[in-house]
Amino acid sequence: MANKAITSRDVDFGQWYTDIVKAAHLADYSNVKGCTVFEPNGYAIWEKMQQVLDKMFKETGHKNVYMPVLIPENLMKKEGELINGFAPEVAWVTIGGQKILEEKMCIRPTSETLFSDYYASKVKSYRDLPLKYNQWCNVMRWEKETRPFLRSREFLWQEGHTVHSTSSEAEEETRNMLEIYKKFFEDYLAIPVITGKKTEKEKFAGAEYTLTVEALMYNGVALQSGTSHYFGQKFSKAYDIKFLNKENELEYAYQTSWGVTTRMIGALIMVHSDDDGLVLPPNIAPNQVVIIPIGDNDKVKVLSDKIYNDLKKSNISVYVDDSIKSPGFKFAESEVNGIPVRIEIGARDIENGNITVARRDTKEKYEVPVDTDIVNYVQTLMDSIQEDMYNKAKLRRDKMTFEAHNLKEVESIMDKQPGFIKAMWCGSEECELKMKEIRGTKSRCILENAKKIDDKCVVCGKHAKDLVVWGIQY
């Protein structure tokens, strides 16, 4: 029985998404145009994401810092490609303390400028390098449309910025961070991803190249989910970050940056959730287990408390819903909110020597003998859920990944069922633009070291060396 507050995702995917965000209390539109409010359930997912990623960053030698939210215009303009890329979508502060500012300042759309300016003052010798810093913060880009988590003027993210003494070390960093993102998506979010290099047209403004993590949503639309940029010396030349190398010569430093955003919450929803509400993989769920005691009964209460304490001691995040609502209401609420495992404890069940365990992803229910090692049972069940959710998403992604050898095939695939299309590309922007005419199909990434499926470009038929994944993007 589907939740009545939620439109079916097969009927209207856009409305379904909005309904899920509302019904699970993840976010709300605000009276600040273009911005959203992150409500407790949504923000808790972000906190869990931060916690996991932050640990991964720190284990690989990164440190957190915090740079100013405002960037003076002259600082913003030093790297030409960056300002050209971001100028149309920044917000400018022109008045401060009731005075018109001599120089306007923008709210950071990204912080390469500030990190580079800081590094310029700190880096003197190769002995100071590498510096591998990250910050968790808000950023602003003046979008025209608003979709909670997917597109809003303000969003939350992490931005790593590193500076190195050799190009090879910086390139290695760029790839390592891509691998961390991939691992995070696959092991925690249970979302299979494709990784590769962006085309020149799609790369980050100011980067030598951009590596990307691309995921496919339930409706076949692609979501750029995380990017890692290699800057070479572009920013170090613009911001004058020089160091004395081992040969005692001044050299411009090599930089990277990489980031993921609250958009990942949107990906979680669009890959896993269903018509009953949110479905969260146990490894990223802020609450992994809910215990619902049924009826006002001492035995029920004692057993609920025991299981709660046992799970808690084993670092499983669990809560007891002992509010005055009806059991049926609580079951539905735990489903809407995507709690991976629900334990129902009733007096009659205890008499029969059982409790009921329900998993959110498949809605299966199990009668579990009271004397079971419940911690072990729940842990094993959560491992299965995590694995099954990944496999289900991967199976769907694979089914929606097609090969095309000419534009007609691209058209016919995108008309029937959008998804990822693998097709050869000659490298020209002209051909990318022609692809875009087909329902906005864009290159997602160039697959590296991939087996070619053809020797000619899917668009122009000329010689092609790159296998590219294409898709319709959010």
Next chain:
Amino acid sequence: MANKAITSRDVDFGQWYTDIVKAAHLADYSNVKGCTVFEPNGYAIWEKMQQVLDKMFKETGHKNVYMPVLIPENLMKKEGELINGFAPEVAWVTIGGQKILEEKMCIRPTSETLFSDYYASKVKSYRDLPLKYNQWCNVMRWEKETRPFLRSREFLWQEGHTVHSTSSEAEEETRNMLEIYKKFFEDYLAIPVITGKKTEKEKFAGAEYTLTVEALMYNGVALQSGTSHYFGQKFSKAYDIKFLNKENELEYAYQTSWGVTTRMIGALIMVHSDDDGLVLPPNIAPNQVVIIPIGDNDKVKVLSDKIYNDLKKSNISVYVDDSIKSPGFKFAESEVNGIPVRIEIGARDIENGNITVARRDTKEKYEVPVDTDIVNYVQTLMDSIQEDMYNKAKLRRDKMTFEAHNLKEVESIMDKQPGFIKAMWCGSEECELKMKEIRGTKSRCILENAKKIDDKCVVCGKHAKDLVVWGIQY
């Protein structure tokens, strides 16, 4: 032997503070006027503060959310006192996406407006209440001077905003949060605090009353360190937050807000640090222990690793400094950075059956037999350090707390040695302003349930019922 990069705090306290911030790599001035960069060592302290406080907030039923950084002018203006209080010091965004905005928006100086606007749309019935939300974010106030952590245009903080169905519940929340701040200052930061109520003149713009946590710095200057506000129905009336109460009547809700900021890092420095650098209490130190192996020796390495692993397993945060710098340099560095406990392991020491343990606060060194239970030893030592640092700070604070019965006494105290002055007050703003003429002495707070020390006002000599703590403020 004092650190040469650091001015003595008894010679020039202001310069000493700046030197500590620089030498311990806590923060740096940036090319964004009025803003600072939080460097890794400084930001790590903030992360630790967040971690501890966030746990305390969640344990008392608060949930985290995130509201937009921008506030449209009309929304900001709804509560008159608030906008009057903050108008002179906000930054306005007037251009977004290359267009001049129809309505300018300010960067949040505080978020009562946004929370109230949100609550107005969510609160319908007493059953929805209380809502106890908090956010960790950046805020901006257009200050003229810049002092890292103490005063800067942008700073980081948490702001709790709650809404309740009765005034008594909201007042209880206001007091509970003050108690949490007090506990945090005393148990974690090892800073003794005075708590009480702000005078009408000093309370938060828009509050019915403000409770405050006040601390005294090494130089006798007072620092307002955390505030908790009771709003009554002021904001709910301005933002139309109404609910159906148990009698089924529409009633305006009761609200609170409370916050602490990165200023607490400044307090930590100014209460505990010395001429050799930062001194951190173990309960808030991001790194509690450093192990310094001396010489390239297998036995030293094995023992260092063992102690590192043992401490780490017991959740003591520890790192090994095995860089190529000289031991003396490493010792000095660990002192500048305020690492509470240093363990020195040398080949000769091991032969003698000892390792050396040094505590940062007193600089004492202990020879500790190699076969000691080192985890227990370090934990006990850290408990002593924590306690001793608190007691030392309290002793100094008490020594610098005076009583005054007339203006002459106030003058003579403030001329000799600024500190806290306890004195009776009649309640008039006029008398507060007269006090201010004496080196800027301001009321810090009204002590509640305090024994009166006199029955007449320290300024005008008229009848006085309130005992007030006064001080020179940062």
